[in-house]
Amino acid sequence: VDSLETALKIGKGIVIVNSKSQIPKSKPEDLIFSQLFSCPNCGISLPEIEPRLFSFNSPYGACRFCQGLGSKLVIDPNLVIPNKNLSIAEGAIFPWAHASHKVGRQRFFWYMLEDLAERHRIDLYKPVKELPKEKIDLILYGDGIFEGVIPWLERRYRETDSEYTREEIEQYMVEKVCEVCKGKRLRPEALSVKIAGKSIADICEIEISKLKEFFENLKFENEAKEKIARPIIKEILNRIQFLIDVGLDYLTLERRADTLAGGEEQRIRLATQIGSKLTGVLYILDEPSVGLHARDQGRLIKTLKKLRDLGNTVIVCEHDPQTILEADWVIDLGPGAGKKGGRIVFEGTPKQLLKAHTLTGDYLSGRKKVEVKIPNSKTQIPNEKYLIIKGAREHNLKNIDVKIPLGKFVCITGVSGSGKSSLVNDILAKALMRKFYNSKEEPGDHDEILGIENLDKVVIVDQSPIGRTPRSNPATYTGAFTFIRQLFSQTKEAKIRGYKPGRFSFNVKGGRCENCQGQGQIKVEMYFLPDVFVQCPECKGKRFNKETLEVEYKGKNIAEVLEMTVEEAMEFFKNVPPLYRKLKTLYDVGLGYIELGQPAPSLSGGEAQRVKLAAELSKKATGKTLYILDEPTTGLHLDDIKKLIYVLKKLVEKGNTVLVIEHNLSVIKNADWIIDLGPEGGEKGGYIVAEGTPEEIAKNKNSYTGRYLKRVLAGEIL
Structure with a gap:
């Protein structure tokens, strides 16, 4: 044994043992042990x-x-040679034909291509589409002497330190699944370890509801292995159950965090907290119902009650009627928004709220309803035009054909995980963005989309901020600020001083306060702590210099105008028709309370979305636009939802098509047409369960949406 230990030390874990056989005249055999x-x-x-x-x-x-x-x-060859009708000499190789930032660079590329063409008899003056594939491959990938366009771009991308060069080369790149791990993200050694014939990557690809069955039915060869595995499996099953309880049974464990909706992310964190079984904790949740179908809402409420019963306090900011009515105590803020809000208008039990005459109480009790009828609306002519998505197969979609009527307010509904986002965002939106705006993003798996010729543009109105810096605000985004600056430049005082409209902008030198560069605040960098912003001592937060503020229009300077709310500005500028129209659209979408100069980062998601809608409403209607909105009611009170539906119906009245992914039953009942996906989430979803008007869907017994819609149409508040 000592000799064996010594041999293993010297052989670094490998030893050869020479064994003498008992059979006479047989050769001794070397056995390798490791x-x-x-x-x-x-x-x-x-x-x-x-x-x-x-x-x-x-x-x-x-x-x-x-x-x-x-x-x-x-590097995508189709982005390197986007126009196959051009010849190489005419500049078919896009990155090289546009390399003008380096003088003489094109000449160098041309010299290399001429050299390659001579060796392989390639006609550089022939359109690329007429060249044989092997010759195009020689140009793209090289021949050993000539490096090739794609290897050259890849090498430049790897070696450069310039951010500008990287960005330029990224224009010709697309994201592709890794060829080695096939998107499984792990090295082959890790993927070779298997339990019940499945690697860790295979297990992560199983839907959470089926994963529970997998671990429950796991069998082991002997008792010793079972003893080791049982406590671990118990913990895994506990955590899976928490995810199922918060309505996330349709997800897979390998799902990337950036593809989750806000509500899903929050519910995952909620599942973690239930698992910790802490007591005496104050939990604060901001709209956990986002992205939840009315069917799954009950499960979430049970989970929140479970947290409460453990001895915790749960505070929820919520607009969902089901959640409000299940609460122990309700605090209602109002009465309006912005300057008209900030007061407690009611506190008590949900039963007392139904009797209280607050805006929330009126809607919950049914005294007010989310019903929108547009006055003087032209009776809709039956529209025979459709947008048809053929063979949609992305994620869990089951090779379905979807027919979207144009010129209508269309709702895509279905339980969480039924394939709504896959259909609208991954297939339709990406395909149309590529068609109209040459987007690089690859659309989801489908055969084709018919009827695109009936559209002239697509607008995705999401809840992302209208700007990342305080320089952007509702006035600049909607274009109202341009008119305001022109008005100020036409005043008598401005003309005497020779001030042009640019003088009244806080984004350019001249009129702005140079101490804070028109920000109104100065950033103080704190080491090891977040930056602190303090009011500029020069302009006192007004953003303009003293001379600019001396110019007044109707007794107000430019800074005072930016501090006005939309409602006040409408009254102030009522005699300026183009400006009044811009402000009126902001007022129509329910944003009469926001200030014209309110910094973009301080607007909520719902407010940012409505500013975008207002900007769209104020544009000249082509009547051929498709508007795509993914859960636009996030963060909206029932009264705001009513205003939102009014705006969407106004867009439809102009002949446009509005396509909305939505769970909110108040929106669904106001739609012209509904396409309901399901019947369940995840693998059991991806089919069209029902399509038709709200009344037709309500009669469909197979549709979960239909069941709840029936109750809502009967006057119930859900």
Whole structure:
């Protein structure tokens, strides 16, 4: 044994033992033994199996080719040669034909291409579409002497330190699944370890509802293995159950965090908290019902009550009627928004709220309803035009054909995870963005989209901010500020001083306060702490210099105008028709309370979305626009939802099409046409369950949306 230990030390874990056979005249045999996770015959070795080997965030477990991302940025030949009608001489190779930032660079590329063409007899004056594939490949990938366009771009991308060059080359790149790990993100050694024939990547691809069955039915060869595995499986099943309880049974564990909706993200954090079983904690949730179908809402409320019953306090900011009516105590703020809000108008039990004459109480009790009828609206002529998505197969969609009527207010409904976002955002929106705006994003798996010729543009109105800096505000975004600056430049005082409209902008030198560069605030950098913003001592937050503020229009200077609310500005500028129209659209979408100069980052998601809608409403209608909105009611009170529906119906009245993904029953009942996906979430979803008017959907017994819609149409508040 001592000799064996010494041999293993010297041989670094491998030893050869020479065994003498008992059979006479037979040759002695060499036997190889190893302490390592390796096969001495074929030379494959595994590192020591430990948890970090199964993590794509660790260098030990991550795929070496994509660094554990599962995808890589690669040069797309179609983006390098976008126009195949051009010849190489006419500049078909887009990145090289436009390399004008380096003088003489094009000449250098042309010299290399001429050299290649001479060797392989390539006609550089022939349109690319007429060249054989092998000759195009020589140009793109090289021949050993000539590097090739794509390897050259890849090398430049890797080696450059210039952010500008990287951005330029990224125009010709697309994200593709890693060829080595096939998107599984782990190294081959980690994927070779299997339980019940499945690797960790296979297990992460199983839907959470089915994953529970997998672990419950897991069998082991012997008792010793079962003893080790049972406590771990118990913990896994507990955590899976928490995710099912908060309505996330349709997700898979490998789903990327950036593809989750806000509500899904919040519910995952909620599941973590239930698992911790803490008591005496104050939980604050902001709209956990986002992205939840009325059917799943009950499950979430049960989960919140479970947290309360553990001895915790749960505070929820919510507009959902079901959640409000299930609460123990309700605090209603109001009475209006902005300057008209900020007071407690009611506190008490939900029963008392129904009797209280507050805006929330009126809607919950049914005294006010979310019903929108547009006065003087032209009776709709039956529209025979459709947008048809053929063979939609992305994610869980089951090769369905979807017919969207144009010129109508269309709602895509269905339980959480039924395939609504896959259909609208991943297939339709990406395909139309590529068609109209040459977007690089790859649309989801489908055959074709018919009827695009009936549209001239697509607008995606989401809840992302209208601007990232305080320089952007509702007045600049909607174009109202342009008219205001022109008005000020036409005043007598401005003309005497020779001030042009640019003088009244806080974004350019001249009229702005140079101490804070028109920000109104000065950033104080705090080491190891977040930056602090203090009011500019020069302009006192007004953003303009003293001379600019001396110019007044109707007794107000430019800074005072920006401090006005939309409602006040409408009265102030009522005699300026183009400006009044811009302000009127902001007022119509329910934003009469916001200030004209309110910084963009301080607007909520719902407010930002309505500012975008106002900007669209004020544009000249073409009647051929498709508006796509994903859950526009997020963060909106029932009264605001009524205003939103009014705006959307106004867009439809102009002949446009509005396509909305929505769970809110107040919006669904006001739609002209509904397409209901389902019947369940995840693998059991992806089919069209029902399509038609709200009344037709309500009669469909197979549709979950129909069941709840029936109750809402009967006057129930859900």
